[in-house]
Every structure is written in structure tokens, then in C-alpha cells.
Amino acid sequence: MELLTILLLLAAILQTRVSNLRLAINIVLVQSVIVAMACVIIGIQTHEVHMFIAALLTSAIKVGIIPFALYRLLPYLHEEREIVGREIVKANFSTFMTLLSIILSYGLISPNLPGVAVASTLPAAVSLTLIGLFFIMMRRQAVMQIIGLITMENGLYLFGLSITQGLPLIIEMGIFLDVLVAVVVLVILTYRLKLSLESTDTSLLKKLKG
């Protein structure tokens, strides 16, 4: 379990240095695989069948359908990548914020809490949510923002896993359905952005401002 947590955080830190879209999708795929494996391990520890169903759903949706939709999107987005160069300071800042959020979560969340199923993953889950939030704020490519959102969802899912013995199955299925529909809607929007703006750089979207 500790090894999985370390790998998860390592993947999240690597993610902040990546500018190639395909590589970024690969990394988020690895992240989802790790979350599914954590789910299986908790299932083995607590002997609950419903954790295995949740693991199956995670792998079907977050390892199967969502990366598939993102990979399908990639051929339309040739020569799109996150701009580095001028943005190198931003990438460094992003890594710094990621590390800071990991340190803060591990520093502020006490490991021996009452009523928590798996205390060792709790700080990792909180920091993963924060990392996803920073990722959305720092990146300009539409696909990168989608990946930030998936990272956030992974963090939340891990949070739910570690704080409860798993949410009720019907709620879990609803959450998965919503994540799936959200990503599909965002993929459609990205595709349309590419068609009408010839770019998926969201910094171009600055006409509508308050």
C-alpha cells in the first residue's frame, strides 16, 4: 500500500514536467491503474465484495473508456502541445506547488485518526486532489485541463476509499457515471474548439470576461 502511494505521488510529480499530450495521458492512465490496485488491496484487507466491484468499475471507466476517448481525440490535435520555453518558470512553479501540497498534507494530517479505514493513503489522497487543482490552474491546453480534472477525481476517490470503507455502491456508480459523462462532454467541447478555433489553447478563450 505504501509503495502504491509513493508511485502515485511520483506519477503526479512527473505529470507537472510533461508537455507532450500522449505522455500525459499515459501517466494519468498509470495513476488510474494504481488507484484500481489500491481498491483491490483494500478489498482483500476488509473482505468486502463491493470493493472488488468498485475496482472493476474504476478499471472499466478510468483505465478503459476515458483514456480511450482521449486517445481518439489525439489525431485531431496534431502539433498541439503545452508550450514550454517561456512557460518554464511556470512549470517549475507548478512542481514547487505540487511538492508543497504533498508536504503540507503529510504535515497537517495526523496519521492516527479515529474511524479512518486506511490512514496511510489519506494525506496522499488530499494532496492528489490539490495537485489536480493546481494542474488545472497552471496548464493551458484543453487536454491537460481534462487530465487535471481526472487527477482530482482520482484523489477524491482515494479519499473516499481511505476515509470510509467505501461509499454505498449506488452512489459510487452515480459518481462514476458523472465522471464519465463529464469527460465525454469535455472531449466533445475540445474537439469543437479545435474545429472552430484551430487550437485547443484555452488561453485564447478570453473574450468573455467579467
Next chain:
Amino acid sequence: MYELILLALILPIVTGALSLLQTRPAALRTVNLLGSTAVTGVLFTMIYRITQENVYSTEFFYVDHLSAVMLFVVALLTFTATLFSLPYMEKEVKDGSISELMLSRYYALFNLFSFAMISVLIVGNLGLMWVAVEGTTLASALLVAFYFNRDALEAAWKYVMICTVGICLALFGTIHSSQNHCYRPVSIQFLPSAVPAAVYPGFAG
């Protein structure tokens, strides 16, 4: 009451599905006018019943006076928005801004949106309510991006991103509060350990 709740959930879905199947604008208008009138009628009956019996709660549904106030707003909005949409979308089709195929998609999404809004107010579980709130965002996101031109896409992208991130953080809080035997999963060590129980009643346990 149970039948009324089921009816309020099923009617928008049926209206939306019928709208998807229809292609003639006249038939679409009739179906949607009838559908939204029926939904509004059901919702008003439900509001009247809840003022009589105060609270209705089962395993999956929960309606009380606060839901009744919100349901009143939703019923009024759904009905007037349908009334407004009918001539407006007719004009858009006549001007050539949208095709007739898009018209049926508009009404289907509209009904999906009202289904999600009604279900937010009557489900009896914070987790399911979260799911329904996210559902309203997604249904309305496709309505915001409806024309798929530059401005619509920009608005829809910002709308989905801001709302989804906000709702993700709401899930964080929902998971916290669902853990009701332990109100303090995240202890902030910098705070003084003796927090007055009167300030945080949940902390007392």
C-alpha cells in the same frame, strides 16, 4: 406521494425521449407544452401535499418544506422557460441559425436538465444529491454550448471547468459529512486542542 415523486421523475424523461424521436417542429412543440404542463401540475400537487403532511421520507426520497420552496421555483421556471422556448426556437429555425435536427436535441437536453433539477430536490441522500447536482451541470453545459460557435464554446468550457472543480470539492465535503461517527477526520494540529464543544457540536463526540 410516492407515485407523485415517480411521476415527477419519469415525465421529463418521457418528454425528452419523445422529443428525440420527433422531427416535425409542430409535434415537438405540442409534446413539450403538454409535458411541461404535466410536470408543473405534478410538482404543484406535490407541494400542496407536502404542506399537509410536513415531511415525506423513504430510503431514497426525502421531501420537506425547504424542498417545497425550491420545487415551486423549479416548477415555475420549467413552465415559463418552455413557454419562452417555443416561439424563440421557432424563430431561430426560421432564421436558419439552427437546423430542425438540433431543435429536437435542444428539447431533449432541456427535459434532461429539468429532470436533474427535480431529482436534486427530492433524493434523500447527500451522495445521490451530489450526483444529481453534477447532472444538472453536465446537461446545462451542452445547452450552453448549443450553437457550437466560438462564444458558446468559450462560455461552455469555462462553465464546465469551474462548476466541475467546484462540485468535486463539494464531494470532498460530502464524504466528510457522511462519516457521521467521526466529525474530525482531518485534525489541524496548529489549532488549540481544546475547542469549545458549543462552537463545534459535532466535535464533542
